[in-house]
Amino acid sequence: MASVVKRDLETRVRLMTGPRFSWAVLVILLACSMPSASSMQSGMQASGNMTRQSDGSLTDSSVEPDSLDPEKADRITKALETESFDTKDILATSGWVESAHLTDWLGPLAPVALSPFFGITCLSGLALWGPDWITDNAVLGAAGPLKNPMLFYAFLGLTVLTSVPRFTKVSKPFAQAVDRLETYSVIIILLVVKIMPSMNADDGGVTQIALAQMPVVQLGVVSFSVDTLLAIAMVINILVINSVKFFFEFLVWLTPIPFLDACFEVLNKTLCAGLMAIYAFSPTLATFINLLLLLVAAVVLRWISRRVRFYRTMVLDPILARFWQDFGTPKRPELIVFPKEGFGPFAAKSRLKLVRQSDGDGWELSEANWWRRQQSHIVAPKTLPKLYRGWVMHRVEVADSDGASCVLCFSRRYDAHLPKLAQELKLHFEDESTAAEGDRSQLAGEFA
Numbered sequence: 001m002a003s004v005v006k007r008d009l010e011t012r013v014r015l016m017t018g019p020r021f022s023w024a025v026l027v028i029l030l031a032c033s034m035p036s037a038s039s040m041q042s043g044m045q046a047s048g049n050m051t052r053q054s055d056g057s058l059t060d061s062s063v064e065p066d067s068l069d070p071e072k073a074d075r076i077t078k079a080l081e082t083e084s085f086d087t088k089d090i091l092a093t094s095g096w097v098e099s100a101h102l103t104d105w106l107g108p109l110a111p112v113a114l115s116p117f118f119g120i121t122c123l124s125g126l127a128l129w130g131p132d133w134i135t136d137n138a139v140l141g142a143a144g145p146l147k148n149p150m151l152f153y154a155f156l157g158l159t160v161l162t163s164v165p166r167f168t169k170v171s172k173p174f175a176q177a178v179d180r181l182e183t184y185s186v187i188i189i190l191l192v193v194k195i196m197p198s199m200n201a202d203d204g205g206v207t208q209i210a211l212a213q214m215p216v217v218q219l220g221v222v223s224f225s226v227d228t229l230l231a232i233a234m235v236i237n238i239l240v241i242n243s244v245k246f247f248f249e250f251l252v253w254l255t256p257i258p259f260l261d262a263c264f265e266v267l268n269k270t271l272c273a274g275l276m277a278i279y280a281f282s283p284t285l286a287t288f289i290n291l292l293l294l295l296v297a298a299v300v301l302r303w304i305s306r307r308v309r310f311y312r313t314m315v316l317d318p319i320l321a322r323f324w325q326d327f328g329t330p331k332r333p334e335l336i337v338f339p340k341e342g343f344g345p346f347a348a349k350s351r352l353k354l355v356r357q358s359d360g361d362g363w364e365l366s367e368a369n370w371w372r373r374q375q376s377h378i379v380a381p382k383t384l385p386k387l388y389r390g391w392v393m394h395r396v397e398v399a400d401s402d403g404a405s406c407v408l409c410f411s412r413r414y415d416a417h418l419p420k421l422a423q424e425l426k427l428h429f430e431d432e433s434t435a436a437e438g439d440r441s442q443l444a445g446e447f448a
Contacts, residue, residue, distance in 0.1 A: 107286035
């Protein structure tokens, strides 16, 4: 019996260390290897049935020798006949699985992304006052900085300070303005929590040995340690889910219902607390929920990111231009615009740049992103784009050579220099007395 169990363990190691390594198999093995309260209790009961043989091996007296399926044993034996295993490889793989603590680190990322300061407050509270079976993991362990009352009360105060303004539509923009700052600060806190145990190790030699034996993943010519890849995955996980949450939070702010903002904030904090409770009882289940939310958020991320950037530009640009004069002064004759609908090769709400062509004949639209290959679309030279004022944003009506027309929205960043900028771009600028700014009926449709 003991030899068959050993062979089965070696088969699992071969699957993880061999050339046909599968990350999906690894995740399944990690999930199955996480101990639960019931499994630990059954393991303690089963230990009473173990008897020691004359050769020093342990056998389970409650299992009959004939209960093992002979066909399964034959398949395992044939699988092991082709390859030999080294004890060092087995120990290294087992040590890596135990030291990675994937579910401990990935489990709390969803609630932290939904409410960063409140998520860290919950983690610190669990680390301080949670029972031993909850705090026995890599995040909530005694070696981490979360087990500090000052950290708990500091983030509790930050939670109240950033949550109260979200209850009203008047003060909510100030809370949303520092939303990214809140997210980035919590990301830094989590990374510090991850690296602090290794920095505070008592035995420096042990730390060096652990770093030397840390598995390395080769990605082309670049190699990363598993801890580095896990840290990168944590950052991406939080940013993706937080971006989707911010989009729905902004849509709630745009609605005219007064108490909807407070209801959304209470629901967000309740969901965060519920996911953190699931993580306390089962990090594996919390990791599964986090990956499911991440998958859904990643599917709609590009669609949402374009709209988040559009809304932020329209709301924040006039505020920054009022307090920062240089920001509201155009450096060159161009406009950052967002098409209301798809236009040419560009999707709706894409961030584009409207300029005159180099030969001065017509206008050109191009992507205003320096990190991507820029696409361009020519506005028909025979058509004269018209610029109209609006309440929250302005717009330019253009058409291409195929006859397709489009409305390009842009912020009120350059309000003080708008007539001069329209003259430099040779746009037909509606006089302020006849501008659409006087028509309040268009206000509801500007953010559509």
